[in-house]
Amino acid sequence: MGYAMALNLVKAGYEVVVWNRSPAKCDALAAAGAQVAATPAEVVACCDITLAMLSDPEACLAVATAPDGAAAAMAPGKGYVDVSTVDAATAAAVAAAVRSAGGAYLEAPVSGSKGPAEQGQLIFLSAGDKQLFEAAAPLLEVMGKASFFLGDVGAGANMKLVVNMIMGSMMASWAEGLSLAKQCGLQQSDLVEVVKLGAIACPMFALKGPTMAEGQYAPAFPLKHQQKDMRLALALGDEMQQELPLAAAANELYKRARAAGYSDSDFSAVMEAVAKKD
Ligand SMILES: NC(=O)C1=CN([C@@H]2O[C@H](COP(=O)(O)OP(=O)(O)OC[C@H]3O[C@@H](n4cnc5c(N)ncnc54)[C@H](OP(=O)(O)O)[C@@H]3O)[C@@H](O)[C@H]2O)C=CC1
Ligand SMILES: O=CCCC(=O)O
Known part of the structure; x- marks a missing residue:
């Protein structure tokens, strides 16, 4: 899912920086024009908005809160959009890590599978910081066909x-x-x-x-x-x-x-x- 979504951002002309735990999976994105980072923190340091597409609650917590994780490089003016499917408690924990470092948080899990991800036809179920939802809207439009803002952290999850x-x-x-x-x-x-x-x-x-x-x-x-x-x-x-x-x-x-x-x-x-x- 993350590959297809990132590729659509590259194709739309965005400067995209990617990281994946198994680095070889970034090769095709690098060939398409993405820059590859060594850690999640490095991605956040390079970008205004960072998107995370990860398997489960454990992965989301690890990537957000590890010493070289996303929150380590978060700062005011930066946003973290977690599009993984997790529970509300995990969303709240990731939101707390991001916000305590001064960043903005949006959860935006997606309806739609591999085909819609490739075709830019996902449906985003967002919640959290409304300003970040608005700032990320052009990116969500590239990757999806609809975006809902559902309220406070946990509502999207x-x-x-x-x-x-x-x-x-x-x-x-x-x-x-x-x-x-x-x-x-x-x-x-x-x-x-x-x-x-x-x-x-x-x-x-x-x-x-x-x-x-x-x-x-x-x-x-x-x-x-x-x-x-x-x-x-x-x-x-x-x-x-x-x-x-x-x-x-x-x-x-x-x-x-x-x-x-x-x-x-x-x-x-x-x-x-x-x-x-x-
Ligand atoms: N596939 C689908 O149709 C859809 C999936 N989703 C949801 O999106 C999310 C991703 O799904 P999908 O892309 O199919 O899943 P994959 O299993 O293909 O990818 C999971 C990703 O999570 C990474 N990951 C797993 N554990 C860790 C960890 N501990 N630390 C760092 N990275 C980790 C994997 O890295 P590595 O490559 O190193 O293993 C990989 O990049 C899930 O939450 C899923 O429920 C939502 C809508 C549709
Ligand atoms: O989480 C996966 C959703 C798949 C789908 O909506 O087709």
Whole structure:
């Protein structure tokens, strides 16, 4: 995700400085014209606005707060936009580190996967410092098709977790439907066409149905990240005393798929947790 988003900024003519824990992953961006930094702090030192796209809460905290992390070079006039999917507590901790160094903080997790990231069609779910949202708007416009400002720190993270919890349950349900259709002798391709025309038509079902029927799960949204989002959404449910029985059941399927070795496959590989073995 970070690669596609940064590449769009380079293509739009911005001076982009990149860092990644595994440095080789910066090579293609360097070839496209980005400058490569040695640490997150070095990125922040070079830039007015720094974007972070990282896997999970642990990664976001590490990159923001390590001795050579982003907060170490934060200063008044600089902004940090974390577009990773994390929980509100992590967003608050990163915000505190950035703000205590005088910087501004925006969380802006994204809806949309690899394709929308490449096409500049992401949806940003932002919260935090409104002035930074306004300053970052031209960048978000390059990378996305819509940006929402949802309020104080945590609101963007919570919105993203609600959206991905719904998506995870829908995908698990779709996997069950495709599997049941097959078991009763129906063509899965017919199910895809029937669903496409009715009230439960859904771009995700249309996109993923054919490849799921073939047992192909080339990663767009890795299953380990979907399971992380289910876990974080369930924790949010506990905190809010909101029952989430469907999401809890779906989470067990994603955990089963992870245990079966599908962590780095697309999240549609949840199919393997429900499909009856012939
Ligand atoms: N893929 C998708 O479709 C979407 C993903 N998201 C969210 O975006 C985020 C990134 O997703 P995606 O790009 O797919 O994930 P990837 O797994 O491809 O990339 C994760 C990135 O995080 C880095 N990272 C992980 N742990 C650490 C750490 N401890 N310290 C420093 N860097 C670390 C990785 O570095 P390294 O290369 O060294 O491993 C890599 O750059 C996740 O929060 C995900 O939930 C949101 C919308 C869509
Ligand atoms: O977090 C991943 C979201 C994927 C999507 O919105 O298609």
